[in-house]
Amino acid sequence: MQRRDFLNGVALGIATSLAPSSFIFGKTPSGKMDKSENLSALAQAIFHEDASYPPSLLGLRGSDNASYAFAHLLRDGEKFDFKGIEPSAEYDLVVVGAGISGLAAACLYKEKHKNSKILLLDNHDDFGGHARRNEFDFAYNGARYNILSYAGSESLQSPKSLYSKEVAGFLKRFGLKIDKLAKGFDVGFYEKMGLTRGVYFDKQIFGCQKIVIGNPSKMVSDDVPASLRESISFGDFVAQFPLSEKDRAKLLELFTAKKDYLAHLDGSQKLVYLEKTSYLDFLEKQVGLSKEALKYFDGISDDFSALGIDAISCDEARESLLPGFEGLALDEDFASDSADTSAYEEPYIYHAPDGNATIARLLVKYLIPQIAPKARQKMEDIILAKFDYSKLDSPEHSVHLRLKSTAINVENLAQGAQVCYAQMSHMQMSHVKEVKIQKVLAKKVIMANYNSMIPYIIPTLPQAQREALSQNVKTPLIYAKAILRDWRSFAKLGVYDFYAPGMPFARVSLDYPVNLGGYTHESSIDKPICVHMVCSPVALARRSMDLHGMSAKDQARVARHLLYDLSFDSLENMLRAQLGAMLADSLFKQEDILAITINRWGHCYSYSFNSLFDDKKAFERAEVAARATFGNIAIANSDAGHGAYVHVAIEQAIRAVGSLS
Incomplete structure (x- = not known):
């Protein structure tokens, strides 16, 4: 039996044998759970969701099933015929993956080659990779609110200690001031x-x-x-x-x-x-x-x-x-x-209201100034700037950022490289094999997507490099956001940040108190606020089966398969049940939840060295082998540095662009 078949069977057994809410709590949660449909209707009535502006969308975000459709076809052995496809365009550079590393690589290349023509491809409906924003625009009780939060990549990790001069200089050139970012954080706000x-x-766990x-x-x-x-x-x-x-x-x-x-x-x-x-x-x-x-x-x-x-x-x-x-x-x-x-x-205070999405937006603004023509190339301007997504892929621009586009084949040519990709809308999810494949030519290509996917996209890679790339198995994670009509329940309990051992969401906290670029954090307990909730799918899997003895990679694989089998409704029920239980002694009721967004990251944290399972020297050799330049194709992503951090993503972009010069 192949490992994928085994993992599918394990995950299916977990997901179907016990309803998600019951395998956490032992029974169907009590309370006003039957109001869920009405509350969803309320969210639809008061929140402004705009399909042309992805950050405003509620429900399941992050990496949804549509974003993985073609990648999973490739993984499962689906064959595509590219030979008869004529190239539709030529570019100086094609970047696969529009996360921080891909965007940084495009910016660095554009700096060196001012007149270059660049195409960025991303399989999601939004740019930024994990560095994306959740934007909650709504009217409630006669007032208008625009609450920002981070869908994934959260803050700059220890920039004074970990950031090289090159990374710090890069961020400064493109409009992010690290010290000013720290000053926007209201340190000790909740304590005050x-x-x-x-x-x-919880009673079910501790009696x-x-x-x-x-x-x-x-x-x-x-x-x-x-x-x-x-x-x-x-x-x-x-x-x-x-x-x-x-x-x-x-x-x-x-x-x-x-x-x-x-x-x-x-x-x-x-x-x-x-x-x-x-x-x-x-x-x-x-x-x-x-x-x-x-x-x-x-x-x-x-x-x-x-x-x-x-x-x-x-x-x-x-x-x-x-x-x-x-x-x-x-x-x-x-x-x-x-x-x-x-x-x-080092203090964890280098945080924009939308997390590291501000960095992604700054980089996109540099590449495509027309996306926010009134905003300057400054962090303070970009936070509240209105982005016009229709400008991302305009023919009159020298840089095109093409969303919902999955690269499925990249190959070196005698001069340059060819890139084949599939572009689809969510309406085509059930007809993915009918989507037309596109082909473009490029002088250079930078792969800034997940390491584990690259061998499927570039089948001519040397076997040793293919094996090295496949060793980076990302760990899944869920960042959930609940908009509450007020936060009196937290204030009554006297808590702004919970650790909840044994619960699906081990971390539950009121969002960071940041005032920056015209954005202000809510200071009144009577006004709406965003609650941030962290769930590890590995922990969910551990509730139903013994993972002890499995490597970190295999635990991540099992958890990812389980995650794909959990619907938004199941995850929403978990969230509601846990908040209801935690805040039961306060003024909280289910109607206090105005909206929920679940950012599902099946492939989240890049795999880093784990001394329990890895040999240090072999790990380092594989890391170097995996990111080797292959003809006109370079590799830039946080996986290339085996670190789930912004500075790692930028370091690898700097290296990759340098290798193509």
């Missing part, structure tokens, strides 16, 4: 209003429904400095956990004692242990946590890694500031070789 972080314990406020735990990439956190002591925090006295004592020791749990090992042995042991095994075997106590950590890494603690090493857990490692007593020589947490301790 008397809100704090909390943990939600008791409880909210513990004032979480004092360190948080990787924190936006609130310790001096502003409204937290309580670990003693008071853990004392409220719905666990046995013995379990609470063990957890309190873990959080506070700075004990060397690896005292039986010397320095070099500790390093090997940290690299090759999962955080789950460490907590279970060295710390001695019971199964009940371990439940607290079920979801702790869902947001940052999209994997459970069984698939992250102790090194990664230490980088993520998870407890248990402060007492390791490593000598300086050994400590310098172990996890470096400094970059992740």
Whole structure:
């Protein structure tokens, strides 16, 4: 049996044996769930959705089934005949993939070759890749609202620590000022209003429904400095956990004692242990946590890694500031070789109202100025600028950005390369084989799509490179957005950011408080706000089957197949049920939800080195082999650097354009 058939069978068994809401909660959620259709009608009545402006669309966003239609046909062995197709146009450069890396590559090429003709192809209905925006434009209670949020790529990760001069310079040239971005973040906004972080314990999981406020735990990439956190002591925090006295004592020791749990090992042995042991095994075997106590950590890494603690090493857990490692007593020589947490301790405040979609919009504005003619090439102008998507692919422009267009074949020619692609509308979803294939010629091509898809698009690649490309298996993730008519329910509970162990959405928080470029974050608890909710499909799969022992890649594959079998209605029901349970002791009711958007990313975080499953030297060799230039075709994407970060995407664009010069 092929692996894909096995994974399909596993996912189908999970998805059909238990309804999504019941496999989380054990029964159909109670409450006003029957109002769902009426609430959807309400959303349609008050929200301005415009099919010609994709950021305004509600419901299932991210990567929908239509965006993958041709890619999955290629994956499953479908053959297309390109030989009889005449080229419809010639370009200096064709870029496959209009995410941050593809857009950056096009901008860099345009800088070098001012008069060049460029075509960008993307299989989605919007540009930006994961760096896209959700825009909620609506009228409610006599007032007009325009709430922005991020559909995927969230913030700049530690730009002062991680960004090279080339990346920082690139962002500055195209209109993004890092320091000004930080100044737009209202640090400590929620704390100043008397809100704090909390943990939600669900009755179905812990036997008791409880909210513990004032979480004092360190948080990787924190936006609130310790001096502003409204937290309580670990003693008071853990004392409220719905666990046995013995379990609470063990957890309190873990959080506070700075004990060397690896005292039986010397320095070099500790390093090997940290690299090759999962955080789950460490907590279970060295710390001695019971199964009940371990439940607290079920979801702790869902947001940052999209994997459970069984698939992250102790090194990664230490980088993520998870407890248990402060007492390791490593000598300086050994400590310098172990996890470096400094970059992740930089404030996480480099955030635009729509996340990194602002970067994508700046790059598109540079390539196609006519898309927003009144806006300057500045971050402040671009945030509220109205983008005219009809200008993306106008024949009179030198740059064309063609959406809903999937590259299905790219080949080198004696002079340049040929690119074949299929362009479709969502109305053609059930007739994909009838869609006409287009062909264009290019002097150069840059592949800025997922690594794993490239071997199917370029079948003439050397076998070693094909195998290297296939090793980057992305981890799926869901970013859900719920627009609430007000946030009195959060204010009453005194919490703006929840960690919810064992729940489908492990992170639930009010959106970041950013005021930038004329956009202002809502400061009144009586006004609508966006709630951000993070769900790891790996965690969903783990609720119904034992993934322990599977590699991170295989866990991602199983989870992705499960995700494709979950309808929007199922995901919406999960979201509603969880919010209803978490906010049950407040003023919340289902009618408070005005709209829901589910950003489904089947291929989200680029695979990065995982010391539990990978050999470092082999991994590095494969990384270099995968991104090798092939004739007139270069590869630029975050996968090429094995890092799910903006700076990695830009670094790889710089390298790829340089390799074609």
